[in-house]
Amino acid sequence: MSDIVLRSITLDGKASDILISSDRISEIVPAGHGFSSDVPAGAEEMDCKGKTAIPGFYNMHTHAAMSLMRGIGEDAANLQDWLNMIWMKEKNIGADFIYWGTKVACLEMIRTGTTTFNDQYWFQEAAHKAAAEMGIRSVISYVILDRNDPEEAARQREQCEKSYEESLKWNDGALFEVSAHAVYTVSEEMLLWAAEFARKRSLHLHIHLCETRKEVEDCRSLHGGLSPVEYLDRLGVLGPNVIAAHTLWLSDNDVRLLGEHGVTCVHNINSNTKLASGYKFRYNELRDAGANVCLGTDGCASSNNLDLLEAMKTSAIVQKAWRDDTHAMPLGELFSLATTNGARALSLDGGVIAEGKLADISIVDTDSTFFLSPAPFLANLVYSAHSDCIDSVIAGGRFVMKHRKVEGESEILEGARMVLKQIS
Amino acid sequence: MSDIVLRSITLDGKASDILISSDRISEIVPAGHGFSSDVPAGAEEMDCKGKTAIPGFYNMHTHAAMSLMRGIGEDAANLQDWLNMIWMKEKNIGADFIYWGTKVACLEMIRTGTTTFNDQYWFQEAAHKAAAEMGIRSVISYVILDRNDPEEAARQREQCEKSYEESLKWNDGALFEVSAHAVYTVSEEMLLWAAEFARKRSLHLHIHLCETRKEVEDCRSLHGGLSPVEYLDRLGVLGPNVIAAHTLWLSDNDVRLLGEHGVTCVHNINSNTKLASGYKFRYNELRDAGANVCLGTDGCASSNNLDLLEAMKTSAIVQKAWRDDTHAMPLGELFSLATTNGARALSLDGGVIAEGKLADISIVDTDSTFFLSPAPFLANLVYSAHSDCIDSVIAGGRFVMKHRKVEGESEILEGARMVLKQIS
Numbered sequence: 001m002s003d004i005v006l007r008s009i010t011l012d013g014k015a016s017d018i019l020i021s022s023d024r025i026s027e028i029v030p031a032g033h034g035f036s037s038d039v040p041a042g043a044e045e046m047d048c049k050g051k052t053a054i055p056g057f058y059n060m061h062t063h064a065a066m067s068l069m070r071g072i073g074e075d076a077a078n079l080q081d082w083l084n085m086i087w088m089k090e091k092n093i094g095a096d097f098i099y100w101g102t103k104v105a106c107l108e109m110i111r112t113g114t115t116t117f118n119d120q121y122w123f124q125e126a127a128h129k130a131a132a133e134m135g136i137r138s139v140i141s142y143v144i145l146d147r148n149d150p151e152e153a154a155r156q157r158e159q160c161e162k163s164y165e166e167s168l169k170w171n172d173g174a175l176f177e178v179s180a181h182a183v184y185t186v187s188e189e190m191l192l193w194a195a196e197f198a199r200k201r202s203l204h205l206h207i208h209l210c211e212t213r214k215e216v217e218d219c220r221s222l223h224g225g226l227s228p229v230e231y232l233d234r235l236g237v238l239g240p241n242v243i244a245a246h247t248l249w250l251s252d253n254d255v256r257l258l259g260e261h262g263v264t265c266v267h268n269i270n271s272n273t274k275l276a277s278g279y280k281f282r283y284n285e286l287r288d289a290g291a292n293v294c295l296g297t298d299g300c301a302s303s304n305n306l307d308l309l310e311a312m313k314t315s316a317i318v319q320k321a322w323r324d325d326t327h328a329m330p331l332g333e334l335f336s337l338a339t340t341n342g343a344r345a346l347s348l349d350g351g352v353i354a355e356g357k358l359a360d361i362s363i364v365d366t367d368s369t370f371f372l373s374p375a376p377f378l379a380n381l382v383y384s385a386h387s388d389c390i391d392s393v394i395a396g397g398r399f400v401m402k403h404r405k406v407e408g409e410s411e412i413l414e415g416a417r418m419v420l421k422q423i424s
Numbered sequence: 425m426s427d428i429v430l431r432s433i434t435l436d437g438k439a440s441d442i443l444i445s446s447d448r449i450s451e452i453v454p455a456g457h458g459f460s461s462d463v464p465a466g467a468e469e470m471d472c473k474g475k476t477a478i479p480g481f482y483n484m485h486t487h488a489a490m491s492l493m494r495g496i497g498e499d500a501a502n503l504q505d506w507l508n509m510i511w512m513k514e515k516n517i518g519a520d521f522i523y524w525g526t527k528v529a530c531l532e533m534i535r536t537g538t539t540t541f542n543d544q545y546w547f548q549e550a551a552h553k554a555a556a557e558m559g560i561r562s563v564i565s566y567v568i569l570d571r572n573d574p575e576e577a578a579r580q581r582e583q584c585e586k587s588y589e590e591s592l593k594w595n596d597g598a599l600f601e602v603s604a605h606a607v608y609t610v611s612e613e614m615l616l617w618a619a620e621f622a623r624k625r626s627l628h629l630h631i632h633l634c635e636t637r638k639e640v641e642d643c644r645s646l647h648g649g650l651s652p653v654e655y656l657d658r659l660g661v662l663g664p665n666v667i668a669a670h671t672l673w674l675s676d677n678d679v680r681l682l683g684e685h686g687v688t689c690v691h692n693i694n695s696n697t698k699l700a701s702g703y704k705f706r707y708n709e710l711r712d713a714g715a716n717v718c719l720g721t722d723g724c725a726s727s728n729n730l731d732l733l734e735a736m737k738t739s740a741i742v743q744k745a746w747r748d749d750t751h752a753m754p755l756g757e758l759f760s761l762a763t764t765n766g767a768r769a770l771s772l773d774g775g776v777i778a779e780g781k782l783a784d785i786s787i788v789d790t791d792s793t794f795f796l797s798p799a800p801f802l803a804n805l806v807y808s809a810h811s812d813c814i815d816s817v818i819a820g821g822r823f824v825m826k827h828r829k830v831e832g833e834s835e836i837l838e839g840a841r842m843v844l845k846q847i848s
Binding site for chain 2: 320368370412423
């Protein structure tokens with residue numbers, strides 16, 4: 001891996017030179033001042049005058065290969081109907097579908113500035129291979145979904161162990177985690193097993209939580225009045241390693257528990273609104289209680305894209321609207337949700353552009369009408385521009401996009417078209 | 425103006441050849457079948473294989489030159505505070521600011537597939553000139569805003585007459601209309617005058633209406649309990665020539681009146697949410713009552729861009745969310761709001777791609793991951809893709825963008841930078 005030098009790039013308003021060595025940002029100096037030692041021979045230089053550096057985004061909840069399932073269930077009446085339509089299609093897909101679907105997703109994420117994604121889907125090896133080839137940081141789940149079937153549970157325990165053992169061979173920065181799909185699809189026994197499995201191996205536990213009002217109501221009637229959050233708390237599942245997607249329908253007590261346990265709560269505004277699951281995400285309350293709030297897109301079958309800039313804008317304007325407060329979810333915090341909070345959730349040394357940090361950087365082209373006005377850069381980036389302002393992307397110290405070109409794009413389209421017949 | 429031939433373009437799912445003569449679509453035939461007569465010499469041909477034709481969008485409420493005022497009032501507490509900050513800045517701007525600001529807006533609209541916009545801002549001649557040079561269809565207002573000042577009212581009546589006389593010289597398809605800013609900024613006398621002026625000359629009357637709860641409450645206390653809609657009804661102002669922006673805070677009786685009078689109601693979801701004005705736009709009710717619902721972006725100082733595809737997605741998902749109904753604002757209707765309903769509002773022979781209609785066409789590049797899935801084209805266009813899928817745009821029978829290139833782009837950025845000092 002050769003070193004990279006970004007010349008005259010704007011960073012926090014100042015023209016800077018950035019030196020990247022291996023997968024880290026090794027030095028940042030004022031533009032033209034020279035690094036502390038000579039730039040290694042063979043380093044790749046990019047003139048970034050007029051461009052601005054931002055950290056790569058963290059998409060903290062997705063089902064990447066669903067990039068090939070857009071439009072399935074477009075007319076579903078609610079989340080449960082939609083899931084039933086999806087599950088029917090998923091019976092027919094194989095590892096090659098996941099491989100090409102994940103490649104498509106990575107391509108879209110790169111083009112919209114995301115360099116780390118937290119995935120929950122099938123065929124871990126295929127998903128990991130796709131992400132590794134695309135050069136972006138993946139968190140790959142083994143997904144527990146036993147529907148109270150003890151035989152299935154036994155099979156999944158064995159598979160999860162195997163999948164974990166396989167993941168120990170990964171050496172590209174990818175993380176392995178355990179997913180328990182949701183409280184309504186995973187038995188109590190397996191929730192406990194998954195939590196224990198994750199804890200013993202210092203893995204994250206990824207779960208859908210309080211996505212719909214029905215999920216909460218059903219849980220309360222099944223579990224003596226406990227909400228899904230209270231139920232998981234009683235089982236001893238909650239902790240700072242838990243990444244809970246959606247957390248939409250929360251009581252005050254739920255908010256308190258999620259905060260106390262330092263749970264990561266991932267907001268997926270586009271999916272939640274489109275599937276009419278809800279929209280009153282309790283951002284202020286979760287933040288104040290101590291939960292770690294992040295953003296996600298969910299899978300493309302519901303969201304229907306993986307664009308974090310779009311997710312940022314929609315999240316903020318919907319918060320402002322239903323709270324009747326223009327100051328809700330201010331820009332600085334909003335940006336953290338997509339960057340530093342993601343790094344915090346995954347205990348990664350990233351999310352900011354600073355010496356010693358992971359070299360996950362998007363280079364924004366500000367030479368367009370969107371950045372003309374005297375508004376703060378972040379306001380123009382989030383509210384005015386589109387993701388095509390992202391000119392180049394570095395992930396883990398390597399260019400994964402240069403001037404809007406990602407290598408192998410047409411092969412990905414071709415591969416995807418080939419596997420799409422599995423769901424037609 | 426030379427003829428244009430679009431070869432092998434997908435139209436309603438079928439490969440077609442489209443012949444454009446002057447500002448009209450003159451013939452549509454199955455691809456390769458040949459037109460009824462020879463294509464005129466010198467016609468401009470474009471090979472559109474793998475691309476799809478859609479009608480140009482109608483942005484039915486904007487303040488175009490505010491493209492240079494993004495971020496002003498980014499932290500305002502509400503619409504009134506925001507307006508005060510804007511009005512302060514507006515004192516210093518001149519015709520050149522409007523000219524370059526409108527050019528910037530047209531550039532962005534072209535790049536996002538909008539070919540007609542309904543504007544409400546200052547310096548009509550400058551705005552018209554900018555739009556005409558950019559080649560897109562503008563509806564330019566003279567804006568009445570007298571704040572109960574009789575001298576100001578007299579001045580504006582005179583100016584409006586003059587402005588109208590000037591507009592009679594336009595021969596580029598641009599329309600002139602009268603705007604009455606809002607019931608809280610225009611005197612009763614001037615509302616009546618503007619309505620009469622418009623009616624006598626068959627002009628549209630463009631007005632902000634029921635944008636905030638405060639506007640409604642204030643009107644009720646000032647006008648014997650009447651809502652802004654009831655007040656305008658009592659004055660005899662409402663009619664099918666009225667284009668009412670926002671119409672967010674409506675009683676059942678307001679909905680009934682807007683429907684009965686066939687008023688055009690323009691929904692501006694991004695502006696309304698971001699300024700926390702509201703979000704429960706009564707789409708179903710207005711549609712059922714007979715009102716003509718369209719979409720707009722509002723000015724960039726609030727919205728903060730002019731992207732109708734983004735407005736479509738946000739409108740639909742927010743409707744689905746607060747109505748708790750995944751079927752709310754279905755795709756076919758949503759698309760009409762941005763196309764045919766705009767044409768209907770302006771009595772223009774456009775909004776669809778058919779023989780004899782105005783040649784306002786966007787050419788969508790579907791060779792990307794966003795269009796891979798078997799989802800309906802409109803689902804992929806609105807929910808998955810970004811506006812950069814729009815490859816080329818024809819407005820009034822002329823190419824205004826070809827393969828993402830708009831002529832004079834760098835001159836526009838330069839001009840805009842020059843006038844920005846007026847608000848710094």
